Amino acid sequence: MYRLLLVPAALLLAFAVAADGQPFPVAGLPKLKPLEPAEAAKAFEARPGFRVDLAAAEPLVRSPVAMDFDENGRLYVAEFPEYNQYASPTPSKARGCVKLLEDTDGDGRFDRATVFAELDSPVAVACWAGGVFVGVVPDLWYLKDTDGDGKADVRRKVLTGFDRDKAGEAMLNSFRWGPDNRFHIATGLAGGNLKPADAPDAKAVLVRRQNIRFDPRTGGFEPTSGGGQHGLTLDDWGDTFVCDNSNPIEFLAYDAKYAARNPYVVAPSPVVDVNAAGRYPQLRRISPPEPWREARTRLRKDKLVPGSDEGGQPFGFFTGATGVTVYRGDAFPPEFRSNIFVGEVANNLVYRARLEPKGLGWSAVRADKDREFLASKDVWFRPVQFANAPDGCLYVVDMYREIIEGAAFLPPQLLALVDVAxxxxxxxxxxxxxxxxxxxxxxxxxxxxxxxLVGLLAHPNGWHRDTAARLLYERQDRTAAPALRAVAEGSAWPVARMHALHALAGLGVLTAGEVVPALGDPDPRVRVHALRLAEGFGLSAGLSNKLQALAADPDPRVRYQLAFTLGAFRGETAETLLTALARRDAADPWVRLAVLCSVGDRGGAVFSRLLRDAGGRGAGTTEVLLALAAQTAAANRPDEVAEVVKGIDALPDAERALARQLVQAFASKLPPAARPRFAGLAAGKTGAILTDLLADAAKTAADEAATPAARAAAIRTLGLGSFADAKALLTAALAVRQPPAVQLAALEVLGRFDSPEVSAVVLAAWPGMSPPTRASAAETLLARAAWVTALLDAVEKGTVRPTDLDPARVQLLQQSADGPTRARAAKLFAGVGLARRAEVVAKYQRALDLPGDAVKGKAVFRETCAACHKLEGVGEAVGPDLASVKNRGSDAVLTNILDPNREVLPQYYSYLLVTDADVTLTGMIAAETANTVTIRKADGTSETVQRVNIASLRSTGLSAMPEGLEDKLGLQTAADLLAYLRSIR
Structure with a gap:
């Protein structure tokens, strides 16, 4: 423990005194010295039955962030000394590099290091063909030593376009070899727009919130499901897991390539949180508080610096989860096989969970109840990555830094207490x-x-299997085919049979003759992989028969994969099997998704098959029918539209309720330009149902005795008709006496109509609107260019005050791509929301000293923050997790509130989305899949747009959290909000 001395004001933050009376610096240098490797080894507490050995240390390595063993057991390490140096007053000139480590005497400790290549900020490395691929934003490089001196003399840029995360925590990372003969590469939160480096004119491929699957032989790549921040791992069968700071174990439930087959599918995020313990598992940290936290707390308690003394205590939940890795070695006891490990860099420990099957996914169940698998008393221990090794053990990459979080997230007075280098x-x-x-x-x-190498495909150590598979793909020696076929047909170990099939495919010699028998393999996991490989072949009679048999497979994962695989085939067989799977398994939302992805332009046919068999519809079939109706309307293919209308018309009167649902789902997604043709087709029952729906909606919308929720739903139905028919009701719904839910529904529906009269309706109601309703009204008016002009006219006339608009929206208007709009906004909003951030932050430091009321602060949170943040079950989990952010201290939280653009993680940028109908949406990307983008707008509402309907999408480079919140927060209000955030446990 430390005690503080009273010192002259000029030295107030300069020195403190330890318990033994020896002074130590508080500003600029660490107060707890780093431990030498031998002492650091003694600071570990490992699970009983395990030990921690030092494999490499400085000066051989420094600032390591990634590593990979080559086929001969040598170790390539990526070093990233540039991390956090942007925030240093005297940045280090140290440059990143890839080093080659060797154990020359075989004692298990690397003793020779060669700088293989100097590079700027390398963050990932993987071995290939005698060299390595290295991730160096914005590029992917291939490096190789051809003259035997241990240094790369071949340097070839392969891909370019990866985006940079300023903090260095969320860029491309974790190159992992998969059973499909590809490297799986995480793109982090930064993502990018990728293209081959040797094809500058090629169209870039957007990979934001997606990972890529990379072919090292050809340099080709394709987007796949992604997510997470830093860490990606595959289990023995290729199931993929990622992690982010607060979510240690997330499963990727499907491959984005399947969703991309059908651009009209509304697919859920593939990222599924499977950590059974949740975000707050009470981690068993054994390290002391970070020195800067303790120093800050002591200074505050003695009133030597402003602020509350809530900080300085270790916290017991995930705020720095990284490097998620499935253990696939053979040195640990059998019960540890396929356990999943995560580094918690902020808590100086390694977390372990058991992967247990759960439905079509997994549950990661905490494995160590009263302790962590590995923890250190050394606060400098930073386990950023792991590797399964040739010797069957788990290796830990320890970056060993005083501070591991992004330095720009700390306010200046806190940065003075640490050394970012x-x-x-x-x-x-x-x-x-x-x-x-x-x-x-x-x-x-x-x-x-x-x-x-073929024999090693049955090795119990996953590293040996992966490396053998990689070398077979590298060598392209087709003489391996007979031995591989023998393994695929006769190996006693299922995983070897799976690897052999993929190895044959990698050599280009896999035939339907190997795939068809594998579809009947006794192990369901082999059948799953055989289905994926079958997608490369035509639908022969033998293959067709096997697929029909698999539609009744006892294992749900096989049927799930079959539903995806059927999208690769045409013809009646595929339609029949998709219908059968929908009847049997539609109760599972993931199987429903797979069916919908695979129907493609056969939506009308599958819709008709399901609709005709009323007695054979199982649970979830109605959801499939509604989705098929909606996506068929969105696709607007005349033959499919006609088939859907015909099917609805043929429904008996006993199913009128279903018919109404189907018409509503269909009409809601039909493009306006297609409505005249639809009206001609729907002259029968379908048209009558739509007429009835609109009549009923008009009646309920006008009924002020009805509940606000019922009226809001009815108003949304009015959007299925014409603006002329709905105008009077929508105008009345905006009246000041109407409930907020009714007003907001009216604004939502008005935004759907492309009519110049909409702006007049909205602006006429503006004076009577509450601030939250005005926020939604502003979003409506900013959606179309003509309405923006009308809004600016209203500001000019004084109907709308400049301060009525959110500062973030003012800023975007002032940066508009349209010159006249930009010029008018600059004039009309001069001085609005443009206070210098540093001055605002300095002014609000007084709030740190004020006593706050947590109860009042909770109300402030509900009103000001809940649209994007979630705490205690209130709000939306779109922005950062405030429960973890608050552990940085109230001063850091206050800085982030008042100066949100000081540093912005890529996932929290604001974006401008323009649809093919010239509608503009602005906000944060709340969710994203291969098919859809969901924009979270400033008024707290969200809108999902199919990618096929997006004309353009660009980042503003600004935080989605607006500047200017001080206009809503007085000093005492800010103190109340901080008190509430501190009260969260």
Missing amino acids: GGIDRGRVWRVAPDGFARPKPPQLGRATTAE
Whole structure:
């Protein structure tokens, strides 16, 4: 513990005194010294039965963030000393590099390091063909040593366009070899617009919130499902997991390539949180409080610096989860196989969970109840990544830094207490091994024959299997085919049979003759992979028969994959099987998704098949029918539209309720331009139903005795008709006496109509609107260019005050791509919301000293923050997790509130989306899939747009959290809000 001395004001933050009477600096240098490697090893507490050995340390390595073992057991390490140096007053000139580490005496500790290549900020590395691929934003490089001196003399840029995260925490990372003969690469939160480096004129591929699957032989790539921040892992069967700061274990439930087949599918996010313990599992941290936290708390308690003393205590939940890794080695006891490990860099520990099947996904169940698998008393221990190793153990990449979070997230007075370069010249690689472990002789797979590599596909250590599979793909030795076929047909180990099938595919010699028998493999996981491989073949009679049999497969994961695979085939067989799967498994939302992805332009046919068989519809079939009706309308293919209308017309009167649902779902997605043709087709029952729906909606919308929710629903139905028919009701719904839910529904529906009269309706009601309703009205008016002009006219006339608009929207108007709009906005909103952030932050420091009322602060949160943040079940989890952010201290939180653009993580940028109907939406991307983008607008509402309907989408470079919140927060209100955030446990 420390005690503080009273010192002259000029030295107030300069010195403190430790308990032993020795002074230590508070500003600029760490107060707890880093431990030398031998001492750091003693600071670990591992699960009983395990030990931690040092495999490498400084000066051989410094600031390591990634590593990969080559086929001969040598270790390539990516070093990232540039991390956080942007925030240093005296940035280090140290440059990143990739090092090659070797254990020359075989004692299990690397003793020789060669700088393989110097690079700027390398963050990922993977071995290939005697060299390495290295992630160096914005590029992916291939480096190779051809003259044997240990240094790369081949440097080839392969891909370009990866985006940079200023903090360095969320860029491309985690290159992992998959059973499909591809590297799976996480793009982090930054994502990018990728293209081959040697094709500058090629169209860039957007990979925001998606990962990529990369072919190292051709340089080709394709987007796949993604998410997470830093960390990606595959299990033995290729199931993929990612993590982010607060969500340690997330499962990718489907491959985005399947959703991309049908651009009209509204697909849920593939990222599923499977951590059974949730975000707050009470981690068993054993390290002391960070020195800067303790120093800050002491200074505050003694009133030597402003602010409350809530900080300084270790916290027991995830705020820095990284490097998620499935253990696939053979050195640990069998019960540890397929366990999943996560580094918690902020708590100096390694978390472990067991993967247990749950439905079509997984549940990650905490494995260590009263302790963590590995924890350190050393606050400098930063386990950023892991690797399954040739010796079967789990290796830990320890970046070993004083501070691991983005420095710009700390306010200046806090940065004065730390050294952002602390540990820049240090770093460790640790080996976690079971007690009594005897390290085997390092492998020499580079010298293995092709036959020996085939044999290794059945090795119990996943590293050996992956490396053998990679080398087979590298060598392209087709003489391996007979041995591979023998493994695929006769190996006793299912995972070897799976690898052999993919190896045959990688050599280009896989035939339907190997795939069809594999579809009947006794192991369902092999059948799943055989289905994926079957997508490359035509629908022969033999394959067709197998697919029909699999529609009744006892394993739901096989049927799930079959539903996706059927999208690769045409013809009646595929339609019949998709219908059968919808009847049997539609109760599961993931199977419904797979069916909808695969119907493609056969939506009308599958819709008719399901609709005709009323007695055979199972649970969830109605949801499939509604989705098919909606996506068929959105696609607007005349033959499918006609088939849907015909099907609805043929429904018996006993199913009129279903018919009404189907008409509403269909009409809601039909493009306005297609409505005249639809009116001609729907002269029968379908047209009559639509007429009845609109008549009923008009009656309920006008009925002030009805509940606001019922009226709001009815108003939304009015959007299925014409503006002329709905105008009077929508105008009345905006009257000042109407409930907010009714007003907001009217604004939502008005925004759907492309009529110049809409702006007049909205602006006429503006004076009587409450601030929240005005926020939604502004979003409506800003959606179309003509309405923006009308809004600016109203500002000019004084009907709308400049301060009525959110500062963020004012800023966007002032940055409009349209010159006249930009000029008018600059004049009309001169001085609005443009206070200098540094001055605002300095002014509001007084709020840190005021006593706050947590109860009042909760009300402030509901009104001001809940549209994007969620706490205690209130609000929307769109923005950062405030429960974790608050552990940085109230001063940091206050800075982030008042100066949101000081540093913005990529997922919290504001975007401008323009549809093909010239509608503009502005806000944060709340969700994103291969098919859709969901924009969270400033008024707290969200809108999902199919990618096929997006004309343009660009980042504003600004935080979605607006500047200017001080206009809504007085000093006492800010103090109340901070008190509430501190009260959260």
